[in-house]
Amino acid sequence: MMNAFPLNATSRYTRTAIGLHWLVAVLILGSFAVGLYMVGLKVSPFKLRLFSYHKWIGVTVFLLALARIVWRWRHRAPALPAAMRPWERIVAHATHMLLYVLLLAVPLTGWLMSSAHGFPVVYFGVIPLPDLVGKNKELAEALETVHYVLNKSLLILVLLHAAAAIKHHYYDHDDVLARMLPGLRPRLTNKEN
Amino acid sequence: MKWGSVLFAAGLLAAAPAFGADVDYAASRIGFTFKQMNVPVEGTFRRFTAQLQFDAAKPDRSRAAVEVDLASIDTGSSDGDDESQHKSWFDVEAFPKATFQSNGVRRLGPDRYEISGTLTIKGHAQDVAVPVTIQRHGGTTMFDGAFTIKRLAFNIGEGVWADTDTVADEVQVRFRIVQRETGAKT
Numbered sequence: 001m002m003n004a005f006p007l008n009a010t011s012r013y014t015r016t017a018i019g020l021h022w023l024v025a026v027l028i029l030g031s032f033a034v035g036l037y038m039v040g041l042k043v044s045p046f047k048l049r050l051f052s053y054h055k056w057i058g059v060t061v062f063l064l065a066l067a068r069i070v071w072r073w074r075h076r077a078p079a080l081p082a083a084m085r086p087w088e089r090i091v092a093h094a095t096h097m098l099l100y101v102l103l104l105a106v107p108l109t110g111w112l113m114s115s116a117h118g119f120p121v122v123y124f125g126v127i128p129l130p131d132l133v134g135k136n137k138e139l140a141e142a143l144e145t146v147h148y149v150l151n152k153s154l155l156i157l158v159l160l161h162a163a164a165a166i167k168h169h170y171y172d173h174d175d176v177l178a179r180m181l182p183g184l185r186p187r188l189t190n191k192e193n
Numbered sequence: 194m195k196w197g198s199v200l201f202a203a204g205l206l207a208a209a210p211a212f213g214a215d216v217d218y219a220a221s222r223i224g225f226t227f228k229q230m231n232v233p234v235e236g237t238f239r240r241f242t243a244q245l246q247f248d249a250a251k252p253d254r255s256r257a258a259v260e261v262d263l264a265s266i267d268t269g270s271s272d273g274d275d276e277s278q279h280k281s282w283f284d285v286e287a288f289p290k291a292t293f294q295s296n297g298v299r300r301l302g303p304d305r306y307e308i309s310g311t312l313t314i315k316g317h318a319q320d321v322a323v324p325v326t327i328q329r330h331g332g333t334t335m336f337d338g339a340f341t342i343k344r345l346a347f348n349i350g351e352g353v354w355a356d357t358d359t360v361a362d363e364v365q366v367r368f369r370i371v372q373r374e375t376g377a378k379t
Contacts, residue, residue, distance in 0.1 A: 043276045045359035052230040118235070118269040125231035135269065 011078050012179045020068045021180060024061060024103065028158070031057040032151065052125065055114060058107040059123050065103035072100075081174040095161055102154040109147040116140035214334070216243050220371040223261060227344070228361040236273070240265035243370050247298075247327060247334060257295040257308050257336075259370075264289060281351040288315045293323075304328055308338075314347040332374035339367040 013021070031054055038050040080089055111129065114121050118135035122128045133139060168176035169184075178184045224237040240262035247255045263283045268274050278285045295310035301324065309322045325338035343362045344350055350360055 043272045045353050045356050048230055048359050052232070120232055122230070122232045 013078060014071075014075055016071055017068070017075065017077075018180060018182060020064055020071065024064050024068065025158075027057050027061050027064070028103070028106075028154070031061065032155065035151070052122075055110065055121050056124055058110045059121065059129070062104060062107035062111075065100065065107075068103075069100055078179055081168070081172070081176060083172065083174065092164070095157060095164070099154075099157055099161060102150060102157065106147065106150050106154055109143055109150055113140055113143035113147055116143055214245075214332075214372045214374045216245070217333075217371045217373050221369060223259075223366070223368045223370075225364050225366050227364040230359060231361075234269065234273075236266060236268040238262065238265050239267055245334075245336060245370060245372055247336075247372075249327070249329075252298040252300045252306055255295070255298040255306075255308075257293065257298075257310065259293040259368075261291040262289065263291055263314075281354055282349055284315055291315075293321075312342065315349060317347040319346055334372045336368070336370040336372070339365055341365045 034050055034054045034057070038047055038054060041047040041050070080092060084092070111121055112132055115131040115133050116136050116139040120128055120131055165177040165180070168174050169178065218241075221243065222237060223241050224235060226233055226235050228234070238261045242260045244258045245256070247257075263285050264278065266274055266277050266283075268277060277283055280287075283291075291312070291314040293310055293312050295308050297309045299307045299309070301307050304326050306325050306327055307322050308325055309320065311318050312321045313319075319342070321340055321342065323338050323340045325336050328335045328337075341363050344360075344364050345355060345357070345362050349364075354360060
């Protein structure tokens with residue numbers, strides 16, 4: 001790689017990585033809330049619209065997650081703080097790996113579920129996505145459970161991920177949160193003071 | 194309305210033997226497609242009766258009468274099946290059947306005809322022209338056709354559902370009715 005500042009390149013995330021991270025964060029939280037709310041509604045045009053929006057956001061998250069994985073593969077992520085213990089590193093890597101897996105698996109199971117219910121997904125009401133499976137009631141119900149369980153797993157991981165970032169910032173006083181949250185001052189100096 | 198339908202159906206059933214052909218319901222199908230948030234949604238009606246009298250030599254003497262049991266709808270989701278029965282949609286309690294009664298058949302080309310008639314749903318009658326392909330193989334006659342109706346012309350989907358941005362006004366109706374000559378069943 002022809003990077004003039006190799007040290008800089010690994011001490012912070014690229015603007016693209018930061019942008020994608022927060023965009024996906026907002027979209028999955030929004031989609032999660034919409035999904036949870038819409039399933040309990042009585043049938044109405046509003047409910048049908050919410051289902052479509054939920055699916056469109058899901059497809060967007062899937063595409064952005066793919067973009068993030070490609071970006072991550074082409075651009076090295078900044079190294080973890082040297083003070084982290086080996087088990088903490090393992091947990092951090094495992095959490096991130098699982099988060100990426102779920103960012104793909106959650107929308108994918110939603111898409112499969114929609115196909116199995118006999119409702120093709122038409123992205124933004126314009127681009128019809130192929131049906132990956134045929135209409136099948138039992139499969140649709142099984143996928144509903146899988147979609148639900150994966151969402152709950154994603155929620156737990158996101159909470160763990162956020163709690164870890166906050167802990168790094170306020171307890172460890174390192175730059176783990178600051179490098180992903182532009183504007184936040186790294187608290188490296190605090191520890192040295 | 195209800196008694197009219199019953200008498201009408203009874204009259205057709207009584208006349209059926211004279212046609213010398215029975216509808217093979219296992220092979221016949223009446224389905225529809227509409228767009229919901231621009232997503233094509235397909236459905237069928239599991240129960241219907243059809244009386245068809247077709248004479249290729251004298252198309253103008255041909256007749257068609259179809260009665261669809263609206264409670265037998267299959268929209269692919271229980272939400273859709275239940276909702277469609279309500280007052281704002283088919284109002285099945287008051288209008289259990291949709292009927293089609295032909296009043297003319299015109300030849301369009303080889304095997305192709307246009308059946309014009311009256312489609313009545315939810316108490317609203319509309320004139321429709323249905324292009325049909327009619328093919329005979331041995332003792333079997335197949336009637337295949339499709340036509341598009343506007344649901345709001347029949348008041349199907351009232352109130353909040355009248356919004357066509359969510360559920361489109363156009364509904365395509367497709368059918369295949371297979372008739373077998375009595376004694377020629379396979």
